Amino acid sequence: MFDASRARRWTGFLLLPLLGVLTWGLSRPPPEPSSHRRPRAKRTARTPAPRSPPVLLARAPPPKAPPPPAPIRRTRPAPSPRALRLHQLGEKLGTLTPGMENPCVTPSEERCARTALGPFFDSLDALTSGTATAPTVISAFGNSLIAGDRIVDVVREELSGAFGDSGRGVLLVDRLAPYGPRARAGFAQGEWEPRTLGELQLAPLPFGISGVYHQSVSARARSRFTLEGEPRGTLWWLDAPEGGQLSVHSQGQVLATTEPQGDGQARSLAFDIPAGARTLDVVADGKGAVVLGVVLQRSRPGIVLDTLGVPSSDANLFLRSNEDLFRAQLAERSPRLMLFILGGNEAKRLEWGRSNLEEVEEGLRDFVRRARAAAPGSACLVVGPIDAVRGGTGPQRLVQRPYLDEVITVERKIALAEGCAFFDIFSAMGGEGSLARFIEAGLVHDDLVHPRGQGLDLLGQLITDALLSAWVEEGQVSTTEAVP
Incomplete structure (x- = not known):
């Protein structure tokens, strides 16, 4: 007879393995779709490679440089009310749109990597973008025109109004x-x-x-x-x-x-x-x-301009400074722009026979080199002499002084040779006869040498305009050929 209880026991015994297999299959994750797999190669013992010295980190290829930051969009600051008045005065006196020779000192294949005024313009960019962390110092060397401070006071105040004021300096x-x-x-x-x-x-x-x-x-x-x-x-x-x-x-x-x-x-x-x-x-x-x-x-970030003017001085007299002391103090100031506003006394001494062109050239070259050695990270700008006339009375009273053109030529030559920018303020004033127009407008002292009042302010505005124009124009330069 058929034993039902025995049959049930055998059925359960046979179904247990089958249920286990089904349970294992259902619990596995589904296989990922893939392309046709290649058959696995038969594994064999691998011969160990000879040991080599560890690779030094310095020998590793350098990491890829991050992309350069987006260039600052340079926009000419809006002129101050005083600047507008001085522009109107300049039109009456025949001044010209000031131009600046800002040579390329570090050319590259596609564009000028650095102009003579590049370090100063970089500082203006940092002030504009809000990334500056320290004041931007300008050191202005010059003669009595600078010692009176009014010319560079205009430069200081106009730049401070546009980029921030960090105080008075020296x-x-x-x-x-x-x-x-x-x-x-x-x-x-x-x-x-x-x-x-x-x-x-x-x-x-x-x-x-x-x-x-x-x-x-x-x-x-x-x-x-x-x-x-x-x-x-x-x-x-x-x-x-x-x-x-x-x-x-x-x-x-x-x-x-x-x-x-x-x-x-x-x-x-x-x-x-x-x-x-x-x-x-x-x-x-x-x-x-x-x-x-x-x-x-x-x-705080902003503009500081040090007035370093001495009456009756020229470049050779500035070399009377103690060289070690000069370098230490200028390095302490760490300027981003050095202005050399000289030439008037050089022209007078040439006329009086107290100097010669060789001495003028040698003195300016040595002075610029000394200053650049003390502040190698600074830009430099040589500003030529203003128009000058003979004094006295008679038909020669307002005739242009001799040697003025020669001094301008020498200063331009030294500036470009030493990696500095050059500004011909004589031409910006209107060239020969411009000081006579200043005199007729009552803007020159009785000595017929030193401008006064708004005459000085106008000279400062010409320098400021030239600097700001060069800053904006440099931001638009794409090739070295476009840089004068």
Whole structure:
């Protein structure tokens, strides 16, 4: 007979493996679709390769350079109300649209990699884009036209209005004469004697980049500076023998004190300025203390222009500065643009037979090279002399001085040879006869040499316009041939 219970036991015994297989098959993930697979090769033992030295990281191929940042769109800043007035004045006096020779100093296959003014223009780009982290310093060397400060004051104020203001920079402890503005100097009442490298007889103590020093003529000589929110300052002083101590005060608080040793060395003393302080005093304890300058500027990005003008100076006289001191101070300032606004005194000395063209050329070349060695990261711009006329009376009164064209030619030659830009302000004024038009408009002093008032402002505007035009035009250059 058929045993049902035994049959059920055998059926369960046979179905258990089959159910296991089905369960395993259903639990597996579905295979990924693929192309026709090649049969796997038979594995064989691999002979180990000989060991080689590890690859040095330096030998690895360099990573791919990131793409360059998008170029800054350079747009000419809107002219200030003063600039508009000066443009109208220039039209009446026959000035021309100023042009700048900004040569290519680093050519490449497709475009000019660097122009003479490139480092300064890069700083303007950083100020425009908001990526700048420090002030952009301009160092302006020159003669009495620059010492009066009004020409470069226009350059400073126009650029600061467009790119930001970072303060005043290098200041003198007092004016160079009892007259003139105090914008670049402290206020002292005859207690300091100025000495300059422009004097006929060389002063006994060394000069720095300003070409000026002030020595106290009485105990407790004092000079006061009005503060404009500067957080820090620097006192440049000379450790003259028996010069005595100098101290810096603000709001009744002593901020810094020198420690003189009488070794004749120039020193730099930095100090912090309390927040909200309104004035700063530099005090000499005794007679004979020497101040080379006071640096006051803000730490925020913007424009700072150092006025480094000396009356009666030329490039050869600037070489009277102590070379080590000159280089140390200029390196400390770390300018992005150096202006050399010279030539008028060179032309006069050529006319008077006190110099020759070879000396003029050699002096300017050496001066530019010294400055560039101290600030190798700076751009440089040589500005030629303005129009000049003979003085006196009669038919020769307003005739152009001789040697002016020769000096312009020499300065242009040196500028382009030394990798600097060149600006012919004589041509921008309107060329020969332009100073006579300034004189007829009452814009020149009675000496027929020094412009005054708006005449100086107009010269500063010509330099500013030339710089801004060159900045915008350089951003549009695509080939080296397009760069003058």
